[in-house]
């Protein structure tokens with residue numbers, strides 16, 4: 398029986414520091430908090446991107462909250478409940494993103510001035526129930542597209558930010574799906590064809 402050649406070394410395997418090196422590195426640059434030398438991202442740019450995400454989430458909280466209170470018409474009660482649930486989930490995203498900005502050494506921007514400009518999604522009041530559902534679906538689709546791009550952008554350079562955005566994206570996709578289903582239920586047809 399022929400002796401099989403040893404398996405080729407996986408050249409792509411990332412380098413692992415030994416524990417002693419990790420301990421020594423951790424003692425340096427303590428002022429940088431959670432940012433350690435292995436952080437491969439551009440911190441300033443990451444914070445700047447996350448300020449946009451934060452603004453997007455705040456605008457989503459405001460829009461869903463407003464809709465949850467002002468929605469009128471037949472069967473609006475169940476839709477109001479859905480809007481309200483989404484508003485709370487968007488608030489959870491606000492906290493997660495703001496915490497991450499803080500971890501990176503930035504100051505989360507909650508300034509109402511310029512908020513709509515910083516946000517990717519828009520604050521649309523909607524003239525009736527169907528219009529409100531449609532506006533939320535559009536906003537969710539903007540968020541989904543934006544976060545997908547950001548997840549690709551962060552890749553392995555900032556895994557914590559990427560994983561956070563992945564979990565947010567997961568919820569935004571559910572939100573978009575909920576809004577799509579509500580739109581179909583209230584209009585009898587999807588407004589946004591694939």
Ligand SMILES: [Fe+2]
Nearest residue numbers: 454457487490
């Ligand atoms: Fe969100």
Ligand SMILES: [Fe+2]
Nearest residue numbers: 537568569572
């Ligand atoms: Fe959402």
